[in-house]
Structures are given as C-alpha cells and as structure tokens.
Amino acid sequence: MTDHQGPAEASDRALLARIAEDDRGALHELFVRHQPWLAARVRQRCADPAIVAEVVNDTFLVVWEKPGRYAGDGEVAAWLWGIAIRTLLHRLRPRKSVLERLTALRHDHATASAEEAVLLSVEHTDVGQALQRLSPELVAVVQATVIDGLSTREAAALLGIPSGTVKSRMSRARSELREALL
C-alpha cells in the first residue's frame, strides 16, 4: 500500500487527518502505535481484562467514527487518553440522564484544568517525591483528578466514593503537597 506513505513515519495528526478521510490503513497505524500504552494504562485502573479490551476498542471506534473531534491542539496521545478514561468511566458507572451528563461536562474543564495547572507546573521528580509521602487513598484521588484529568464527580465515580470525600481528600493532598514542595 504505497498510496499514502511519506518518507518517514507520519505524525499522529497526519494519521488523524487520513482517518478523517476513511483511511483504514491510517487507523491501523495509529492503533499499533497507541494501543499498547492505552491498554496498559487502562489496566492500571481496572482489573477486569474484558472491560479493558472493551474500553480500548471503544476508544478507537470513537477515533474512527469521529476523528474530527480532535481539536487540533495538544498531543494526540492526550486526546486519546481523554477518550479512554471517559469511556472507562462510562463503562463503570450506571447510565446517567443526558441532562446530568451535560451539566457534568460543563464542570469538567474548569475543575480539571485548574488542578492540572498547579501540579503539572512542578517538575516530575519533585512531585514523585512529594507524592510518595501521601497516603494511598490520597494518591488515588490525585491520580484520578490530576493525572487522568477527571472532574470531582467523575473521580468519585471511578473510585466509588462520594464527591464530598474526593473534595476533602484532594484538599488534604494539596496542602500536604504544598508543604512538601514549597
């Protein structure tokens, strides 16, 4: 299949552009590139291999059917993860009404990105050391909200605890981290 291949490897964005033109070969290339880490990362959050396979599959189906959803900024990998973690959430929690999901969506961005900004501006190694001192349940909350970029509500659903608990644990984690880092 020599129709599209560039001299070197095509970028993820180029692959997405080709997927938008229904190029199945591009989907395969993107899949080969991203399926391993996506599956591994979902597996860290869900013990059931059947669900992991389903989530990864559904993630790439979204890519195939709606490649135009990629806004064109940021890493394609990060966009993929965004789809995967939300697919996982959707799979884990009971179905909500459209209205609820819409309002949840509106909250997503503000909450997630504020915390992202705080923590991701810090060097990794430092965060690693600081995180190491946190208790496991605080780490889980930090991971869900910061690393996975979930809203409070979504993190609560993923961890199976009330939203209030997520908030209180997050603020405890924040103050402990601040102490450790500053």
Added chain:
Amino acid sequence: MIETTALTKAFGRTRAVDEVTLSTGRGVIGLLGPNGAGKTTLLRMAATVLAPDAGELRLLGLDPSRAGERVEIRRRLGYLPQSPGLYPGFTPYDMVDYVAVLKEHTDRAWRRQEARRVLEAVELTDVMHKKIRSLSGGMRQRVALACAMVGDPDLLVLDEPANGLDPDQRLRLRSLLSTSSTVLMSTHNISEVSALCQRVYVMFDGRIRFTGTPADLAGLAVGRVWEDDRQDPDAIRSWLTSTGTYRHLGHPPSGAQVVDPTLDDGYLLLARKEHT
C-alpha cells in the same frame, strides 16, 4: 471449461461473433484482437449476460440456455464487465459486499471475511472504507476485479482486466490469476498476453484466427522476419526499431539477416493476412 460450437451473435447486420468454435482447458486464456473484433460480445456470452443467436455454448460443462444450469454457472462465475458500474457513493467494501449478496451469500461473517480477502488481494485494504468516487481509475478497476473474485469462482471472465493498472499492479495481476482454475480475459495489449496467458486466441472480425500458446503465435513468423539498415519495398511491413535498423515482415530476400520472431511479429503477420 468453455466450449463453443459455431457460436454466433449478430447485432443488426453485423455479425459480432461469427461461428466461433473453441474449447478452452484450464488456465489463463487470452483473447487478443483489435477493438471491434467481437471480444466483448464473446465474453458477454461466456458470462451468461447475453444469449447467443445460434450455435452451442457450454460453460463448466453446463448449458447456460437452461435456467437451472445457468444459475449453477452463475454461482461459479466471476465477471469483470468492460465498463463495470460501481456506485460512486459506495465504498469498495460495500460494493464487494453487495456483489456477495447478489451471489447469494447470506452469512454476514462469511461476507466480511471474503470482502477482506478479495480487497487484500487487490491491495485495497487501506482504502476499503473510502467512497469509490474519491478513488483513482486504477483503484476502481481493482475494486471491480475484487468484485469478480468474490467466492473464488471456478470460471473468471475478465474484459480488459489490466485496463488502468500500472506496471506494478499488472505484475500482481499475474499471481492473482494464477490461483484461479479457468480465466478467460480479453486484451488488445500483446505484452499482456505473454505476461499473463498460457493460451491465446486471436480474433478478427468476429472469427477466431489463431489458437495456441503465446510461443506458437510468435512461431507463426519464424523465417518471416529480417532486419536490415534500409527499407524494403517487398516486405509486407517494415518499421524502424529503436536500435536504428529496419525490421521487415514477409518473405525475406535471399541473403537477408533473418531474426527470431516476437509475439508482435506473429500478431502483425496474422493481422496482415486478415486484410489481404
């Protein structure tokens, strides 16, 4: 696999196929001839889409004029028409699936596997979900070829299969066709015959004028080709070759430098006879 006796088909006063009698064995059989020689009409009869006016026709040992046997032939037949109609709004995958449905394949899982197999064979896997209207001419030809190959037919009738294919894909066509049991393909390109076919029929004005292997066709001109550095008015035909010498066809004068004939020489000699 294809047997005809005095097969005839006329359109108005023109006898497109004129008392053709032939019997092909297995393998890839080429039907060579100029445009308008009746190749397409013969192929359409071999594909059961056109009924002959007179003569006998047997395909895969069956008689297409009997309804039951005709359906049986069609089940085991793959056909590439001269101008295959492909729905522009379909994808290659849809198109092959549609043809599989027409060929009575009701099992969806089987159709999926088959669509993948034939599209893989013609190297269209990557674009199988693009709309046909966005594909190049060569790709469309390969889609049609894939449609003909659905169900791995015992008899493939292909009208100009190499049309629109680039040299690389023509080479692939050879290995593609070698796996089928019987292929009857038309062409007006002599080099395709030597590359693809085990046997060749040459057709002029509705009649078969030659039957044999490609080597036999070249053999027609043994001792009838010579080369010289100037034109020869006694030759049936003379032309300038790329090496700068003239190549002549006909009865060589004594002392002429007779050379080994090619397929082209044999064909040209046949064509010449036809017009005199």
Added chain:
Amino acid sequence: MSTHHTAWHADDEDLTTYLDGGTPAVLAASLETHVLGCPACRARLATLSSADERELAWARLADAVDRPSRSPWIVRSAIATPVMVQAAAVALLLVGLVPLVAATAFGGRGLVTLLVAAPLAPVAAVALAYRDGSDPSGELALAAPTAGLRIVALRALLVAAIAMPVAAGVLLGVDQWLGDVPVRLAFAWCLPGLALAAVVLLAGTTRLDPAHVAVAASAGWALLVGLIVFAHRSVRPELFTDAIGGPAVQAAALAVAVGATVMTVVRRDAVAYRRTT
C-alpha cells in the same frame, strides 16, 4: 495536557514492571505522565508489550469497522441504485402533482388528467425496474445467480408500493377538494393500471424494449380516456365511473393483469438471459 520534555526516559525494566501491573501508584503516575508526552517511550512500551494481544485487539476493532450493512438484500439491491430512486421520485411527482394542480385549476378537466396519469404509476414502476441504468452495476449484477425476474419484480413492487398509494391518495384528496368524485372512481383506475403494468412486465421477457411498451401502453390508456370524453363531449365524473369503473372494463383489466402475470412467470427465463443488445 502537554508535558515537559524531561531529560530522563523510562527504562525497560520500569516499563515491564508497569505492564505487569507491579508498579507502585506513585511511580506509575509518574511513568504515565511521561509516556503520554514521549513518543519514544510509547514505542518502547509497545515493543515490550504482547504483540499477540495487540493483534487480537486489532481483529476485534477491525470487525467493528468492517461491518456489512444490516439491511436485507432485497431493499439493498433495489434502493442501492440512486438512478432508480431519482427516477422513481420524478415519476411520483408527475403522477401525484400534475393531476392535483390540474384538478385544482381546471376542475373536471383536471379529473381527466388524473385518470390518464394515475395508472402510469405502476407502469412507470415496472419500466424503471427493467431499465439498465436503474442498476449501475449493470452486467455485474446480471451475471449473478440472483439476476432475473425476481429482482425485476422486487424493484417494480418497491416503486409501485410507494407510487400507487400516492396516486390513490391524490384522487381521494381531489374528492375532498371538489366534492363530486365518487369513491368508486378513485379506485377504478387500479385494475387498468395493474393490467398495463403486467403487460410491460411481460414485454421484458420478449425482444421488445419494456420502456417502449410502457410508452405505448400509457398512450393507449390516454387515448381510451380521451375517447370517452370525446364520445360524450363531457367530463362529468359519473361518466367515468360508468365507463372505466364499470364491470366490463374492470373484468377485462383483471383478465389482462392475471394473464400477463402468468405469462411472465412462465417465460421468466427470458428475463435473465436477454437476447437483445
């Protein structure tokens, strides 16, 4: 979520442990954040993970992507032809709109137009079903085992199933509008229409071009309606009710319809194995 490109990269041992699920949460989080922004580490992780599992996952995804259409083949083969859909739409417009406009504008004279046009719906349906251009895949489909009367009849039925109710609906609509069309008349054209359609269907088994026969049959019908008008010099609805809706015409139409259909079925072989062109 763009990350800083750090100087460090994950080593193979870390990645293998991570893949096995043995990495502590903190290190895992750190690894994940790095891998998300680092194509090189993603590629290495890919080489360390199971290729078989990836192949299996791809096969699953490919099955979802390569999904044959669910629609039954009848609808598929009939509807799948855009030319046919367009032509059917035009025929519908002619059958439905022209008489409606005429009836509204000219009253009784419109009724004549309607009577002329209504039976053309099934006739057009059959003629369309035979058209070569109706199926762009043309000879590709003709060489298939399913080719023949079955597919022609299915196509004709499909168009007729849409066209006939529309024609009937228009007639009933006119009835409401003008208030003087007997209901009997609104359906009087049905049998003649079917008879004409069956004749066109039968033509498909002969050397005649079904399209030509369709035109001839339609012209004949128009002539008949015209003759009635001419003979009585009037366009009163009762006139047509008696003439066309009468038992003689209806019985004759029924006989022709049944006869032609039976003949077609008997000669069905010829549909799939054409002697012309």
